[in-house]
Amino acid sequence: MAADTVLSLLDSSAVRTVALGAAGLGLVAGAVGAFAVLRRQSLQGDMVSHAALPGLALAFLLGARDPGWLVLGGAVAGWVAMWVVAGVTRRSRVPFDAALGGALAVFFGLGLVLLTYIQRHVPGAAAHPLDRYLFGQAALLRDADLQVIGGLGAVAVLLLVGFWKEFQLLSFDPDYAATLGYPVRRLDLLLTTLTVVAVVIGLKAVGVVLMTALLIAPATAARQWTNRLGGVVVLAGAFGALAGAGGTVVSHLAGGGVPTGPTIVLCATALVVVSLVFGTARGLAWPLLRRVTGPPPAPGNDPAS
Amino acid sequence: MSYAAEIALVLVLVAVAAACALPGVFLVLRRMALVSDAIGHVLLFGIVLAYFATRDIDSPWLLVAAAATGVVTVALVELLQRTRLVKEDAAVGLVFPALFAGGVLLASMFLRDTHLDVDSVLLGRPEYATTPRWRALGLDITPAWVVVAVLVMNVGLLLLFFKELKLTTFDPGLAAALGFRPGRFHYALMTVVSLTAVAAFDAVGPVLVVGFFVVPAAAAYLLTDRLGVMLALAALIGAIGAGVGTWAAFDRDTNIAGTVAVALGGLFALAFVAAPGRGLVAQLLLRRRQARAFHETMLAVHLLHHENTPEEADEARVDGLHRHLRWAAGDVAGVVRRAERHGLVTHAGPLLKLTDAGRQRAREVLNL
Numbered sequence: 001m002a003a004d005t006v007l008s009l010l011d012s013s014a015v016r017t018v019a020l021g022a023a024g025l026g027l028v029a030g031a032v033g034a035f036a037v038l039r040r041q042s043l044q045g046d047m048v049s050h051a052a053l054p055g056l057a058l059a060f061l062l063g064a065r066d067p068g069w070l071v072l073g074g075a076v077a078g079w080v081a082m083w084v085v086a087g088v089t090r091r092s093r094v095p096f097d098a099a100l101g102g103a104l105a106v107f108f109g110l111g112l113v114l115l116t117y118i119q120r121h122v123p124g125a126a127a128h129p130l131d132r133y134l135f136g137q138a139a140l141l142r143d144a145d146l147q148v149i150g151g152l153g154a155v156a157v158l159l160l161v162g163f164w165k166e167f168q169l170l171s172f173d174p175d176y177a178a179t180l181g182y183p184v185r186r187l188d189l190l191l192t193t194l195t196v197v198a199v200v201i202g203l204k205a206v207g208v209v210l211m212t213a214l215l216i217a218p219a220t221a222a223r224q225w226t227n228r229l230g231g232v233v234v235l236a237g238a239f240g241a242l243a244g245a246g247g248t249v250v251s252h253l254a255g256g257g258v259p260t261g262p263t264i265v266l267c268a269t270a271l272v273v274v275s276l277v278f279g280t281a282r283g284l285a286w287p288l289l290r291r292v293t294g295p296p297p298a299p300g301n302d303p304a305s
Numbered sequence: 306m307s308y309a310a311e312i313a314l315v316l317v318l319v320a321v322a323a324a325c326a327l328p329g330v331f332l333v334l335r336r337m338a339l340v341s342d343a344i345g346h347v348l349l350f351g352i353v354l355a356y357f358a359t360r361d362i363d364s365p366w367l368l369v370a371a372a373a374t375g376v377v378t379v380a381l382v383e384l385l386q387r388t389r390l391v392k393e394d395a396a397v398g399l400v401f402p403a404l405f406a407g408g409v410l411l412a413s414m415f416l417r418d419t420h421l422d423v424d425s426v427l428l429g430r431p432e433y434a435t436t437p438r439w440r441a442l443g444l445d446i447t448p449a450w451v452v453v454a455v456l457v458m459n460v461g462l463l464l465l466f467f468k469e470l471k472l473t474t475f476d477p478g479l480a481a482a483l484g485f486r487p488g489r490f491h492y493a494l495m496t497v498v499s500l501t502a503v504a505a506f507d508a509v510g511p512v513l514v515v516g517f518f519v520v521p522a523a524a525a526y527l528l529t530d531r532l533g534v535m536l537a538l539a540a541l542i543g544a545i546g547a548g549v550g551t552w553a554a555f556d557r558d559t560n561i562a563g564t565v566a567v568a569l570g571g572l573f574a575l576a577f578v579a580a581p582g583r584g585l586v587a588q589l590l591l592r593r594r595q596a597r598a599f600h601e602t603m604l605a606v607h608l609l610h611h612e613n614t615p616e617e618a619d620e621a622r623v624d625g626l627h628r629h630l631r632w633a634a635g636d637v638a639g640v641v642r643r644a645e646r647h648g649l650v651t652h653a654g655p656l657l658k659l660t661d662a663g664r665q666r667a668r669e670v671l672n673l
Contacts, residue, residue, distance in 0.1 A: 042394040043339050050512060091585060092577060094523045097394075098338040102523055102573065105516020109566025112428060112513075116560040135409060209346065209512070210409075213402035216395050224390060259413050262406035269403040282390050 014139075015252055018205075021141040021149050022244030022264055025202040026214060028153040030240025031160060032198040033215030034222065034233045035191060038171050043097070044082070044192075046212035047104040048199045051081030053111025053208055056133055057118060067145045067204065071152070074133075074200040081107050082192050108208075136207030136261030138248060149201045156197045159190065160233070167191055168229055205244075206261040214240060217268035224279025243268035310435070315551045317434040317449045318565055321505045322517055322543030324456035326525075327463055328498050329518035330539050333526060334474050338519045339394070340495070343382070343401035344375040344502045345514035350408035351375070356416065365441045368451070368503050375499025376492070378404060405511075429510030429562040448507045455504040462497065463536065466490075471532050509562035517543065520569040524576040527583050546572050601644045602670055603630065608650065608659045609667035621656040 029045075036042055055077025059070050085099045094102075132140065160167070169177040170187050178184045195215070202211050222235035247264030254263075277285045332338050351374025355367045378400055385396040434452070437445035463470070473480040473487040480487045498518070505514050521543035525535045550565030557564075578585045607630060611620040620629055623641060627634040641657065644650045649663035659667065 037392070037395050040392055040394055042392070042398045043342075046339075046342070046398060088577065091588065092527055092583065094526060095333065095336050095338070097336055098333045098519050098523050101338040101342055101515045101519040102570070104342065105513050105520065105566050106570030106573075108512050109516060109560075109563035109570070112560045112563030113567060116563070120558070210402050210406055212398050213406070216398040217402075220391055220395055220399060257414055259410065262410040262413075265402055265406035266410070269399065269406075272399060276388065276390055284388060284390070 015248065017143065017146060018138050018141045018260065019245045019248040021146050022138055022205055022248045022260070023241040024146070024149045024153050024244070025198075025205060026218065026240030026242070026244030026264070026268075027237040028149075028156050028240070029198045029202055029211070029214040030218030030222070030243075031233050031237035032156060032194050033240075034219035034229075034236040035167060035171055036195055036215055037219040037223070038229075038232075042216045043100055043212065044195060045199050045215035047081060047085065047100045048078035048196050049203060049208045049211040050104045050111075051107035052078045052200050052203060053108055053133065054114055055080075055111075056203070057111055057114035060118060061114065061122070067142075068148050071148055071200050071203070074203060075196050077107065077111075078196040078200060079193065082196065132207075133203050134208050135259065136203070136205050136210065138205040138251075138260035138264070141205055145204055152197050152201050156194050157237075159194060163187065163190065171229075206264060210261050210265045213265040213268055214243070217265075217272045218243065221268075221272045221275035221279075224275040224282045226281050239268070239271050243271060311555055313435045313449070314431060314561070315548055317452060317508060318431060318547040318551045318561070319544045320449070320452045320456050321508050322521065322547035322565070322569075323540040324452060324459050324501050325505055325514070325517035326521040326539035326543035327459045327536055328494060328501055329522040329543075330525065330532075330536050331470060331474055331494055332498065332518055333522040335494075338515070339397055340379060340382075341498055341502065341518040342512075342515035343378055343397050344495075344499055345506060345511035346401045347374050347378045347404040347408070348372075348499075348503060348506050348511060349412070350404045353408045353411045353416065357411075363439050365439045365446070368439075371503045371506070372496070372499045374404070375502060376496050379492075379495045379499075428560065429506070429508050429513065431508040431561050434508050448504075452504045452508065455501050459497065459501060467533070470494075474532075509565070513562050513566045516566045516569055520566075520573050521546065524573040527576045527580040542572050542576075543569065597640070597643060600632075600636075600640045601647065601649060602666060604640055604644055604657075605649055605659060605663045605667040606670055608657060609664060609671070612659060612664075618656065621658070623652070623655060623657055626657070 033042075033045060036044055052074030055073040055075065056070050057073075058077070059073025062073075064070050064073060081103045085096070085103050088094050088099045088103075089096050166177070166182055166187050169180075169182065170184060170191065174184055174188075177187075198215065199211050202214060206214060218239035219232065219236040221239050222232045225235055226232055243264055247267040248260055250267065251258045251260040251263035275283065277283055280286075329341070332341055348371040351371040352367050354374075355364070355370030356362060358370075359366050382396045382400050385391050385400065386393055391399065434448045437447050439446040469480075469485055469490060472483070473485060473490045477487040480490075501518075502511075502514050505517055509517065521539040522535070524542050525538035528538055529535050546569035547565050550568030551561055553559075553568065554561040554564035576584065579587075581587060604626070607626075608621055611617045614620075619625060623637075626632070626641070627637045630637070632640070641650070644663070645652070647662075648660055649666060650657050651660055652658075
């Protein structure tokens with residue numbers, strides 16, 4: 001019976017669109033987020049997603065109404081924010097986390113200023129409520145949004161695969177990479193750009209505040225099942241897609257009034273909890289189990305034989 | 306808005322900024338800035354839960370629950386970190402979005418028609434700061450009073466525990482060895498941050514709270530090496546930003562909290578560029594000074610190298626230096642002029658000669 005309900009839900013093209021879009025952005029966010037988590041830059045995604053707001057607003061003020069252009073505006077703002085954080089950290093003694101938090105707040109504040117200006121002074125703003133981007137309104141994902149997610153997402157994944165070796169080296173031993181002659185700064189920039197892209201394509205669905213979870217949770221979950229970078233990235237992408245699609249379905253099953261964005265995040269978090277306990281590589285359950293059932297008998301120790 | 310109401314609003318935001326800047330200094334120094342971001346976001350969850358329990362939007366328990374949620378969040382994050390399966394920043398980024406999502410979910414599902422308007426919760430409602438909201442102990446309490454109370458508390462705690470805070474922040478190992486329990490101070494700080502965030506949250510919303518904690522403190526960090534001065538400067542910068550921002554917001558009819566955040570950012574930018582000794586300008590000037598000293602030393606070395614040799618007549622000629630040292634012809638004049646002004650060289654006809662001081666400089670560099 002439950003299966004029928006789910007299937008009939010997926011029959012609805014609106015739900016299908018949303019589920020597909022959410023799965024797509026979950027996949028990209030999860031995969032790209034794996035690198036951010038490994039490099040201890042998890043909260044970069046948080047900063048970028050908040051910093052995108054003034055970019056979205058500015059694009060809107062300049063006349064953009066198409067999701068593609070709005071996303072581009074958000075990406076540019078996120079990128080500028082990352083550049084500011086890097087500059088401040090490099091040229092002063094302000095610590096990285098403080099720079100992230102400060103940039104987050106200042107850019108978001110600017111976004112709020114522009115947002116309220118738009119709401120009050122720009123005709124036709126009500127038809128394109130930008131405050132949707134604050135919490136996300138996955139239910140409003142349309143084909144145009146799918147194209148943006150799919151297009152940009154595909155480019156991001158391709159770049160990830162194409163520069164795999166370089167990103168791997170950059171994440172684990174940037175100094176060695178530098179000595180080998182790799183353009184470390186430029187690779188770092190590229191990876192940052194991918195993070196920005198992964199974040200902004202998800203803003204409409206999940207919103208500014210929650211996007212960060214989709215970068216961190218799938219990768220954290222994946223890390224508990226494997227010790228290999230390739231495995232983590234692939235699994236993170238899969239978990240992200242699962243959370244996206246699953247969250248969409250669950251929120252629709254639960255009836256109207258249940259926002260999809262938070263549901264997706266909670267799905268992703270559930271995956272993390274399950275993985276932390278049962279993950280085959282590092283899960284907490286296994287040492288516990290071993291302690292309860294005792295060590296396996298060593299061969300040749302059996303006094304009976 | 307009446308003039309009096311505007312003034313009151315400016316004062317509220319100044320108080321919020323000052324109250325946040327003080328614990329913010331410790332957050333920046335202890336590299337815990339993003340915890341304030343997390344705490345700000347999870348307050349909503351606490352408020353929603355408390356609302357379910359009390360069904361009273363004006364109950365002061367909502368505030369208590371919010372503050373408690375902040376501390377619980379920190380505990381959860383550390384629990385996660387202790388499993389060693391999750392890194393510090395990832396743990397923060399897992400816990401608070403989950404709790405925030407939970408809060409938004411519950412609020413959207415069950416609190417549709419209440420005053421818990423999620424949109425205004427995110428953006429803050431400083432305009433209502435002077436309207437009585439809660440009733441406790443027989444008094445009508447406004448959010449503004451809560452802010453003032455928290456400010457007084459923060460200043461008081463700071464004065465009482467300044468030495469301990471200083472020690473546990475800069476040398477937790479020594480603090481522990483001396484019996485100061487840095488762990489307790491850590492949790493005490495988190496509690497203070499939570500309480501401050503609750504007070505600030507109503508005025509500026511959960512997201513900008515982190516800006517109020519971090520930005521003035523970061524700016525102050527660039528301006529001084531002394532903790533006491535840093536605290537005072539942070540509070541001052543926060544107050545100025547809040548004052549300027551709020552006035553600008555009135556003038557332009559923009560979102561108040563957002564404008565203040567931008568103003569604070571502007572003040573930080575100013576400090577970043579102009580801080581004496583540490584700012585960008587100071588760094589540029591230092592680098593230029595170092596480059597110039599280097600060039601003068603090189604000149605002295607060059608002259609020493611050829612002193613009292615047959616080539617000196619050619620190598621020490623002023624108009625030929627650019628060839629021998631491979632410098633741009635225009636630069637040579639400046640270097641020579643400054644070297645002469647610093648007493649390293651003198652002109653002897655068309656040649657340049659080292660003074661005793663110049664010779665000594667060259668010898669020091671060459672380790673002769």
